[in-house]
Amino acid sequence: VLVAAPDLAGREEILGVHTRGKPLGDDVDLKAIARQTAGLTGAELENIANEAAIFAGRSGQQRLRQVDFEEAMERVVAGLQQRRVVTEKERRILAYHEAGHAVMSHLTGDLLPVHKVTIVSRGQALGYTLNLPTEERYLHTTEEFEDLLKVYLAGRAAEQVVFGRVTNGAANDLEKATELTRAMVFDYGMSNAAASRTMRADNYALSEETKRLRDQEQARLTDEAFAEALRLLQKHRAALDRIALALLDKETLDKDELAELLGGVGQESRSSETVGTVRAIAAE
Amino acid sequence: VLVAAPDLAGREEILGVHTRGKPLGDDVDLKAIARQTAGLTGAELENIANEAAIFAGRSGQQRLRQVDFEEAMERVVAGLQQRRVVTEKERRILAYHEAGHAVMSHLTGDLLPVHKVTIVSRGQALGYTLNLPTEERYLHTTEEFEDLLKVYLAGRAAEQVVFGRVTNGAANDLEKATELTRAMVFDYGMSNAAASRTMRADNYALSEETKRLRDQEQARLTDEAFAEALRLLQKHRAALDRIALALLDKETLDKDELAELLGGVGQESRSSETVGTVRAIAAE
Amino acid sequence: VLVAAPDLAGREEILGVHTRGKPLGDDVDLKAIARQTAGLTGAELENIANEAAIFAGRSGQQRLRQVDFEEAMERVVAGLQQRRVVTEKERRILAYHEAGHAVMSHLTGDLLPVHKVTIVSRGQALGYTLNLPTEERYLHTTEEFEDLLKVYLAGRAAEQVVFGRVTNGAANDLEKATELTRAMVFDYGMSNAAASRTMRADNYALSEETKRLRDQEQARLTDEAFAEALRLLQKHRAALDRIALALLDKETLDKDELAELLGGVGQESRSSETVGTVRAIAAE
């Protein structure tokens, strides 16, 4: 899915196309917007441009301002602003769930840095963590995808670590994790058992053995990632509590606030460690 | 299914839309109606607004009264009032079946409090128990869903405990229980064996082993809930008899009558107990 | 299927609708007709009303008489009167087949009392036994459905007991029995192994194990019912012979003639026995 989306240059170009004929304020930086919308499709970018125009119009502005684009981005990413009444109990679970994502993003290095965490509900989502990659990435190693799995599963892991039980709030995270392991096992040959072939079948039937192998490898990848997520959040429980309490207090934390709260916490990622090694080798 | 329905604010708004242009009596409290219709869809809410107008018209009223909305709510929830001739034997089974639901709702705490129980047939339903949640809920723990299963299965459990045999009258309850366990196992990762992945498959085939795991976990969840429902109703047989006899006598019991009959009966729910603990932890 | 059909009041109402505008004789008792048509659909009731008008017309009558409705009911239930030439050998098998149904209906109590038995062919059916329930029933226990299975399978059982071999004449009975066990196992949770969940699947695949369980339980239910039907007909062979010989002699036996021939034969039904117990318990 990451591969199919337009790249940085492509996104800037698409934004240019859809703001053609709309006067832009001096502060508008399409490149910056493009940088913050990695992974979005062309249709979603068009949507952002249109929403920005609507916001500007509502504010009685002739020109589209950077703030209009930012509001539009949030709406498209997390749905329309709509306050939901959540119970106090749900609010606490939410705070820890989102804190779990944030802490794990930090622990797994620069793969998927956190831009913003909130427990203010938007659209379908009760809360959300906005991740923006620092640089465009096309190639991912198995180890990096495994880190990504940990980030997806860290919300549920935090619920388990703190409350000893889990909720249906992680349904969407589980779906994302399952889709990723599916691609890893079916398309990328990243299972232990089938490193040199795909296991997707369109026009013919696979054997029961192959289907079992696929399911087994998918299960192994998510189980290991979830176990690792549990271990890491238990180890960094103090950081998890700090962020959760700050969320209960302020509701939304931006990049800088997170950085301060996660100050002394180092990275714990097999992928980033090895990346260092790789660089050394590749640079020789 | 609970998640897909509009929330409290959404329901009030929807009711507002569908009563626009219809004069409302001073006693009409749309927020109260919204509070009593959690889980209903927009179409069902529209239906209630239309039915209320019809009732008001039949009573020769210019304005819609709160009583019209209440009658309309019942019709939509349990179908149109239509007297069915049930045998005396069926009436007794019905009374215990509905009493089972009511007792279990009480035992599992404030998750799904009972508003009304009746053995007067309406539409397809021979009798029914009307549950209205006290507060809007979005997140549910595994333990809460397990309590919900017990409430669904308590009608059949009561038949088994009292008569030593079961009827086809629980078919709809079983379907609801099966749908819930399906979501728990397929989507929410609430099975013992797959806590970190979904097991729904749209475009490809799952292995026999995964399908077996899904069925096994669904069976385990309902079997355990049914066994627990049997145990709890045997333990609280006196309360069950009290409510069943009152139903045979009065046919319909409201919230207050139920409260009186269930006076000394405490709650027996793993989920609500732990919720207390959770609150303690989360509040620290 | 019994549940989906209109109830007594509904049938009377439907008959009223379809006789509107048709003058009815003084002897016509729509309630009685409704009582005799339990299980029929609205379309079939409309069919009866129309057929009755045709019969009256053919007899040169201005008004529809009760006898027109009775002829119409028979046509709709068993097809149009059409004499088929059956061999003498087939006639004997038929007589015992239908006698089997009749004896078993008697043995299983008031669940499905026999109104008429005939070996005169009508439509597709070579012979038939007309069962009319004495009272409206909505709820059925497992044991009552098991009795119903015995009635369905008693035709084949009689062939086996008397001739030591079976024919294709029971194909329709087997289909009805299979449909009933399917509902018991798939929808009503009446299998030994799955008392608290349904086993019907629309949008996803069940495991082989669950499918095996379903088939096994369906097979057990029909096998046990068939074995019991064989045992009961062997025990009551004399009554079976009396009815079969009377059928070979008179071709058609009505309720009173059957009652006389089954005079000294008691009921043998686990379900009706327990029903007594249930009543005692429930009445306390």
Place this chain on the structure above:
Amino acid sequence: VLVAAPDLAGREEILGVHTRGKPLGDDVDLKAIARQTAGLTGAELENIANEAAIFAGRSGQQRLRQVDFEEAMERVVAGLQQRRVVTEKERRILAYHEAGHAVMSHLTGDLLPVHKVTIVSRGQALGYTLNLPTEERYLHTTEEFEDLLKVYLAGRAAEQVVFGRVTNGAANDLEKATELTRAMVFDYGMSNAAASRTMRADNYALSEETKRLRDQEQARLTDEAFAEALRLLQKHRAALDRIALALLDKETLDKDELAELLGGVGQESRSSETVGTVRAIAAE
């Protein structure tokens, strides 16, 4: 399939309908034609009536004669007269194949008596044996269907007995035998393992075990019938040779010629023997 076709009276009626408006010769006996067309559908009977009119027209006749109907019947049953060039070797195989059917029809009694055997090719069929039942039959016992299987498989059995090898000429016979065992096992409960239920499934999936059972029982029925056909033809090899040589000589044998050639050969059928017993019992 036999059951679905119209009966004797129905066929006579249908022939009456389709010859209405066509003048019939004095010798035309529609009842006789109906008697010779058991198993044919309404469409095929209509076809016969039309073909007869065409034959009469070709012969310059104003009225349809009995001979026109007889020619028409043959065309409909075995296709249009069309001479195919078969090799001498094929002719010998054909003669024994058809002789096998004829001998087996005789051995299995009056179930399916042979009217005519020929090795003159017609339409798709290289040769054929025309069976006409002596009386209308609706009910068939398991044993009678087993005899029918032997008749279907006797063509191939004769090839095997005489030439020690088999040909693709029996493909249609095998299909008919397979369809019959399918109905016996799926619909009529005539398998050893499932005497009281059907095993056809329209809207849901059967278990692998049930599918295995079905296939096993179908295989057992055809295997046993084929083995018995081989045994009977070896035992009656002399009769088989007599009929095959007569066919090679005359190409077509009618009922009387067959009767003469099979003069001293008795019947060997479990079903007809038992039928005698059944009659005795049923007549008591």
Place this chain on the structure above:
Amino acid sequence: VLVAAPDLAGREEILGVHTRGKPLGDDVDLKAIARQTAGLTGAELENIANEAAIFAGRSGQQRLRQVDFEEAMERVVAGLQQRRVVTEKERRILAYHEAGHAVMSHLTGDLLPVHKVTIVSRGQALGYTLNLPTEERYLHTTEEFEDLLKVYLAGRAAEQVVFGRVTNGAANDLEKATELTRAMVFDYGMSNAAASRTMRADNYALSEETKRLRDQEQARLTDEAFAEALRLLQKHRAALDRIALALLDKETLDKDELAELLGGVGQESRSSETVGTVRAIAAE
């Protein structure tokens, strides 16, 4: 498939239909053309007639000559004349591949005599062997179909015998062999395990065991035929070399040239041997 195509008389008739209105030269012998086109469908025969007219037109002829039909036949059988550039290495493989088919046709007797062999590419085919049956055949024994399998597989067998490796050039031959074994096992009851029933299923599901049996028998038939083809070509390697070298030299060999090269080579076919025996038996 052989059975479904029109026979000799049918083909001549079809050719007559499609040349109606086209003047034919005196040398045109439609019966001869029909004799050379056994197995072709009506559409393919129509195609030949049209192609012949086109060839005649190109040659400036008013009448269609026999040579036009012969060119047309080749085009329809092997596709349009189109020279492909094959490498020297491929040419050698082709020569042995086609020589394999030719030698095997000879060894298996008069079942499928070779009319022409060529390594000149036409249409999709790089080279081809044209087989024309000497007489019309409707019935085939199991042994004859087994011989046919050897002819189909002899191209690949020759590659294996001579070069010790195989190519994708046999893909079409394998498909034809698989289709034939499918008919033998599914429709003709020519497997070891199911001599009396078909194993094709349209409207219902076969068991895994039956599907395994089908695949097993198909595999056995082709494996045995391939092993026998290897054995026979090794034994007759000298003949294989003679024909391959002649093909490399002349590119095309006709019936007479083949006969000369295969002069001293006898037939090696279980089917033709037994046919002799069969004739003796059948002629007695």
Place this chain on the structure above:
Amino acid sequence: VLVAAPDLAGREEILGVHTRGKPLGDDVDLKAIARQTAGLTGAELENIANEAAIFAGRSGQQRLRQVDFEEAMERVVAGLQQRRVVTEKERRILAYHEAGHAVMSHLTGDLLPVHKVTIVSRGQALGYTLNLPTEERYLHTTEEFEDLLKVYLAGRAAEQVVFGRVTNGAANDLEKATELTRAMVFDYGMSNAAASRTMRADNYALSEETKRLRDQEQARLTDEAFAEALRLLQKHRAALDRIALALLDKETLDKDELAELLGGVGQESRSSETVGTVRAIAAE
């Protein structure tokens, strides 16, 4: 797939068709273009002709030049020129990935010689290796297809050898390898277990055993090819490094530069060795 595409002459003809009406420069050599586009479809060739016209137009040329066709060929093969920003880390992985393909193409002889290698991204591809066959080939041995598999898998193998981990960059290579093994096993009879039959099924169900066999053989073929690719690249690590470093330096390497860098490296292919032997045998 190679077989279905037009051959050399066909491609030249197709190019001729699609350049009709477009003036060609004197230097345009359609035969040379056809030689460089083996494997392309007619639609892709048409695309090249149209793109060449567009390039010529952009350059203000009246006539299409050879350089226009060459640019067009690259665009069609690797997509439109579009610079993507790849990270330094990705660039290193890319260089080794493409170097792996190039080295393996060299090692497997003249089967698929490398024309150009680049790490400049084009369209979807981050980098690519352009292979052009030296001569038209129709027939391929099993051993040649196995070499082709090694070339497909050498990109991933190089990642593994150098960095000790793999990326999703090989997804397309794995798909090509899987399609090839599918054809080998399903259509060409090149599996160990089924040398004489196809294993593709359109209208009926294959057994689980056959499906397992297919998957097993596909897995074996790719696993062996991948293991061999790893072994060969480890052995020729120096050559791999030379090409990767040259790519990091120059970004694109043509045929001559590759030849120089691979100067002293011999071929290591079972297929080409044996081809020599084959030639000797076939030439005798």
